[in-house]
Amino acid sequence: MSKKPTTRRPLVADKRYGTKPAAAPKSVSRKKPKPKVRKKAARGGIIGFVVRCVRFVLRLIWRLTWRSAAVVFLLIACAVGYFAMTLPEATALVDGRAKGSVTLLDRDAEVFAWRGDQFGGIVTANTVSSHLKNAVIAIEDKRFYRHIGISPRGVASAVRINLREGRGPLSGHGGSTITQQTAKLLCLGQPFDPAAGLTEAQYETECRRGTLWRKIKEAVYALAMEVKYTKDEVLTIYLNRAFLGAGARGYEAASQRYFGKSAAEVSPAEAAMLAGLLVAPSTYAPTNNLQRSQNRAGVVIDLMEAQGYLSASAAQNARDNPAQLSPAATARAGGYFADWVMQSGPEFFTRNTTEDVIIRTTLDPRIQTAAEExxxxxxxxxxxxxxxxxxxxxxxxxxxxxxxxxxxxxxxxxxxxxxxxxxxxxxxxxxxxxxxxxxxxxxxxxxxxxxxxxxxxxxxxxxxxxxxxxxxxxxxxxxxxxxxxxxxxxxxxxxxxxxxxxxxxxxxxxxxxxxxxxxxxxxxxxxxxxxxxxxxxxxxxxxxxxxxxxxxxxxxxxxxxxxxxxxxxxxxxxxxxxxxxxxxxxxxxxxxxxxxxxxxxxxxxxxxxxxxxxxxxxxxxxxxxxxxxxxxxxxxxxxxxxxxxxxxxxxxxxxxxxxxxxxxxxxxxxxxxxxxxxxxxxxxxxxxxxxxxxxxxxxxxxxxxxxxxxxxxxxxxxxxxxxxxxxxxx
CATH class of the missing domain: 3.40.710.10 (DD-peptidase/beta-lactamase superfamily)
Known part of the structure; x- marks a missing residue:
């Protein structure tokens, strides 16, 4: 039997020139395995148990805190939204009097006395004197145009002052912003109702209560006002509703009452006196004690100068020339004659009027002065x-x-x-x-x-x-x-x-x-x-x-x-x-x-x-x-x-x-x-x-x-x- 020829690869001489050597086979790179980290053995014993308990409590507190904060935030947001939707237009809130007023004129048709809650007319943050606007902001809320309606810094400062002076944290200084004070003036949206069984004085006392729950509601209402109104609208409501002594409601009435002029025309000294009434209207009313009212105005002038509302020369001029009362204000609301006229007129147009009434009288101021002297x-x-x-x-x-x-x-x-x-x-x-x-x-x-x-x-x-x-x-x-x-x-x-x-x-x-x-x-x-x-x-x-x-x-x-x-x-x-x-x-x-x-x-x-x-x-x-x-x-x-x-x-x-x-x-x-x-x-x-x-x-x-x-x-x-x-x- 013959053997099949085996085919062999022919011998070929190496190409020494013009050819590249065959590339060596690539070696497969292997990643180095990461060294195994040995877990620390859990600490045992009492220390370990305490540590685990602390960690658990902290995690629990954190989870409860942020969840609770979220819930509170949502509740506040809902409350703010609710109040904001129920608030009327700003112009509907400027006059909240339950009763009207009586203005008495003498025989020459000049005002000599007022009775009841006097409202001189609406003034706005833009029409009132710039001096008065600045004075109110300087003494009451210098960050008014920068905060959101509440001021945590102001509250903390007030609490610190109250504690230092030996009072309760919420007694005395309140740290309230102008927005919060306006909310209080509005009694958080609850108007006076004579049928509710409270007198107007009792109603106002209830509105001024300083309990913690009342403060919380006041803050929420203030936030709602900031959502609903502009800053100038909030200030307008405040300027018109504030009680400023002697029966005057609002700065226009107070300016007419004390100085015989519009709130748009007051000087820096007069503006400071009006702004100084806010803290205690009856105490600082210039008809009660002019010197005390002038001293209080000096404090306001100092703040206006410090906050850049008055130059040094203008502030000194205001101190050297303090505000003086008008002749009608000096007469202390007409005294006995005005009381007699109020008693002799019909009750529904005098003592218990719900309207603003003008009464012309027979009084001769010259003769009245002669009798008194x-x-x-x-x-x-x-x-x-x-x-x-x-x-x-x-x-x-x-x-x-x-x-x-x-x-x-x-x-x-x-x-x-x-x-x-x-x-x-x-x-x-x-x-x-x-x-x-x-x-x-x-x-x-x-x-x-x-x-x-x-x-x-x-x-x-x-x-x-x-x-x-x-x-x-x-x-x-x-x-x-x-x-x-x-x-x-x-x-x-x-x-x-x-x-x-x-x-x-x-x-x-x-x-x-x-x-x-x-x-x-x-x-x-x-x-x-x-x-x-x-x-x-x-x-x-x-x-x-x-x-x-x-x-x-x-x-x-x-x-x-x-x-x-x-x-x-x-x-x-x-x-x-x-x-x-x-x-x-x-x-x-x-x-x-x-x-x-x-x-x-x-x-x-x-x-x-x-x-x-x-x-x-x-x-x-x-x-x-x-x-x-x-x-x-x-x-x-x-x-x-x-x-x-x-x-x-x-x-x-x-x-x-x-x-x-x-x-x-x-x-x-x-x-x-x-x-x-x-x-x-x-x-x-x-x-x-x-x-x-x-x-x-x-x-x-x-x-x-x-x-x-x-x-x-x-x-x-x-x-x-x-x-x-x-x-x-x-």
Whole structure:
């Protein structure tokens, strides 16, 4: 068998040139294996267990914290969103008053008083004075335009200050931003509801509570306001709703109240004073204590300078020229007169108005000032130091328009007891002109005679009553003019009994003495009670020719913004009471009271005056009421507790007060004669007035004795009386 040839690879010589050597096979690189890390053995024992527990607790706290934070954040976001959606437009929140206000104008239509919650109108962050805007931000919240509605830094600082001063962390300084304060002013969106059972004061107290939960709600509401409103809108709400003392709500009302100008016009000093009120409006109100308010304004000026709102020179000028009150603000809200007008007007337009009301009045600021200054002068110069005696003054025109009123020695008050309108006191001899008015109206004349001699009358149920004169002397036959001028008691009683008490009572009531009048013969001596304003109004009826007068202070009442009045004057001249002839004769007789009688100290240097003194039993009350051709004025003096005055009669200190008042009232005014009818010279004649008791034979011998042995020289008696008055004190 032959073998198959084997095929072999032919031998080929190596190519030595032009060929590359075959590449060596690539070696496969292997990654080096990582060295195995040996786990540390878990630490055993107690230490290991503690470590594991701590780690577990920390992890648990972390998980709970961020989850809780997330939940809280979501809840706050939801609450903020809810409040933001329920908030109304900013313009709907600027005036949140539950009641309206009353602005009172004097006879020249100038503002002199305010009552109620005053709102002067809307001001915005852009229309208000830049000085005022800067002052508020400087003192209340210097980071207002940079925070989100709350300031953790401010809260932390407030807590630190409170703790350092020994208070609770939330007591005292609150660290609230302007936004938070605005939220508080809005009571977190809960308006005042009278039906809820809380008064407005209680409602506001509830809104200011500083509990932790309340603070949290306040912060949430503030955040919602920042979402809903711009910064300027928040500031606008704040500027209009802040309470700034003296009944002023908002900076426009406060600026008008204190400075008589708009909040857009205030100077740096005035702006600082207004901004300084925020911390304690009643305490720092300039009407309460101007110096304290100016000192507080100095603190605000320092902050405005430090924060770059005022240059050094402007700040120093504000310190050197502190804000001053307007004349109306200095008058402390009109005092007694404004209170009286508010009481005399309809309640739903005055004390409890829900509208803003404008009332034009009869007040004359010049006369009001004259009365206040006169009272202060007499008490400072003629009344003993430490005396608690009080006095009241009313000045009016003959038609009953009240021009000035002082209800007590403390004139810069509001809501105080008004002795001119509220105090009912016995009138004493100041009532006698109505006795003589009745007699003159029935035909008697000023020269007619009446007997001044001892008199006793039987009063059913009371027994015998024997009136006496102040001097305990008797003049015999005297004219009606002399009897009134010397304020003799017995002739007044005789005359009253002769013309009839009913007629005297009718005349007095016709002239406006509305209180119950005495039934007995003591009626003639002023045993009845009345108020000073009633008595002054009654004397005005004598001056105007015998027609009744209703004293009034309200001339016109209208709503703010309306041109038509809702009501007019509620007083003035009424029906005729006595004839013009009787009134003219009575004016003459009362003129003699001042010229030659008990009212000599009321005599004026440059014009005619008439009036009547009055002193009650034991000198518990002293009166002088009188008039010139232009004005009627009444003065009362006494103690609130009815303590007798010492050495004072109506012809003494009350006449002095009247004189000082009327001298100031008429200063610079032309003199006008009184509308009096001067009777012819008296003719000697028999007494025309005989008391009924004489007809019964009781007074025959006594009257004769009085005529024969008790005549006294009038000039000598007046001299002694004047000397006694000079020596009197209270």
């Amino acid at each position: 006169a009272l202060a002068y007499i008490f400072e110069n003629k009344v003993r130091e430490g005396s608690k005696a009080e006095a009241a003054i009313v000045v009016m025109s003959s038609d009953g328009a009240v021009r000035g009123m002082v209800g007590g020695r403390a004139t810069k008050v509001s809501g105080a007891f008004n002795r001119a309108t509220q105090a009912k006191r016995q009138t004493g001899s100041a009532f006698k002109p109505f006795v003589y008015a009745a007699a003159l109206d029935l035909g008697r004349g000023p020269n007619d005679l009446v007997l001044d001699a001892p008199l006793c009358l039987n009063i059913p149920g009371s027994g015998e009553w024997c009136p006496k004169n102040y001097t305990e002397e008797f003049e015999g036959d005297v004219s009606l003019t002399q009897a009134l001028a010397e304020s003799l008691n017995i002739p007044a009683v005789r005359l009253s009994e002769d013309v009839g008490r009913a007629n005297v009572r009718t005349v007095a009531e016709g002239f406006g003495i509305a209180n119950d009048l005495a039934d007995g013969p003591a009626l003639a001596l002023g045993a009845s009670e009345s108020t000073l304003i009633e008595m002054t109004g009654a004397y005005a009826g004598i001056l105007n020719g015998g027609s009744s007068v209703t004293p009034y202070g309200l001339v016109e009442l209208r709503l703010q913004g309306d041109s038509e009045a809702l009501m007019g004057a509620g007083g003035g001249i009424g029906e005729r009471v006595i004839t013009p002839k009787a009134a003219g004769e009575l004016v003459y007789m009362m003129h003699q009271v001042v010229e030659a009688g008990t009212g000599g100290r009321a005599k004026l240097d440059d014009r005619q005056a008439a009036g009547k003194t009055g002193t009650t039993q034991a000198a518990r009350d002293a009166w002088f009421i009188g008039f010139t051709a232009d004005y009627v004025a009444g003065v009362w003096m006494g103690y609130d507790d009815n303590t007798p005055l010492r050495g004072v009669t109506g012809g003494g200190l009350p006449a002095d007060i009247w004189h000082e008042t009327m001298t100031r009232v008429h200063q610079g005014q032309p003199a006008t004669d009184l509308p009096m009818i001067i009777p012819p010279k008296p003719v000697v004649q028999e007494p025309v007035v005989q008391n009924r008791a004489n007809t019964q034979g009781r007074q025959g011998s006594q009257g004769s004795q009085g005529r024969q042995g008790n005549q006294r020289d009038t000039a000598e008696r007046l001299l002694f009386r004047i000397l006694g008055d000079i020596l009197q004190g209270n």
